[in-house]
Amino acid sequence: MNNGRFSIALHILTLLDKANGELLSSEYLAGSININPAMVRKELINLRINGFVQSKEGKNGGSSLAISANEITLGAIYQSVKQISLLGSQKNTPNPKCPVGKNINEHLNDLYNDTELILIKQLNKQSLADFSSKFS
């Protein structure tokens, strides 16, 4: 991963888990994370798409977990926020006339994919519930 989105997503989810079903507003969440509520709402879109949270509009609205914290692994969170590949951005345009340059992207991709699989497997060892339980 290469963005603060994982941290933010995990922070949101941990707070929601701690809230035990009570709806938390994006402003409240933003207060704990110390970022802008609009950023929280943006990340909530993604968490909703991935089925982790549900939100209620309007007065007294807010968000809560949509499924049990036991069912949400850190690997799944990671996958929900990652967009570009793990070890480097793939905008390299090496020289196709060079035997190495011509093929390196293919080999780098293989390497990144293999490595990322291991990473996700490792993250999957821990659920949101496990992570959340570390907090008092």
Place this chain on the structure above:
Amino acid sequence: MNNGRFSIALHILTLLDKANGELLSSEYLAGSININPAMVRKELINLRINGFVQSKEGKNGGSSLAISANEITLGAIYQSVKQISLLGSQKNTPNPKCPVGKNINEHLNDLYNDTELILIKQLNKQSLADFSSKFS
């Protein structure tokens, strides 16, 4: 990892391995990678510090591997180029008044460190020689 430096470093090292001891200039390396020679020279500084390459100044100068490609693991290359933590930048400044915010950085750091160890272990399974042998 979250920068193109890994790709560049590995590309450089692969080219040097293929060159079989012959000195390659930063301009030649840059030509294969399709980046600026100054960028290559910058990355070479790091590779030198880490003992992977050696460079010779002056006319007919250039760089070559300083140790055998068998002794350079991809994990070691990864470690040489990484600067910030794996899963997210650590500039978060959560709200210390919140029980979750107060402690999340500590727990995130633990998680990142554990995960990164696994990642490096995985990358260490492959040496530069292994990687380089994939190219004709």
Place this chain on the structure above:
DNA sequence: TCATTCTGTAATTATTTTTATTACAGTACA
């Protein structure tokens, strides 16, 4: 019904990070 308090979302701007460029001093060779 209507003021209030939320979310949803788009548009814009600011900041930070990364990458690229330029330039030139110093070194080694022939």
Place this chain on the structure above:
DNA sequence: TGTACTGTAATAAAAATAATTACAGAATGA
């Protein structure tokens, strides 16, 4: 002593991230 390199700094450009602002629309409840 000219040429072809590296070393390195300074600067600029580009890209990625994050923050801000704004406002329409939804739900509540007085």
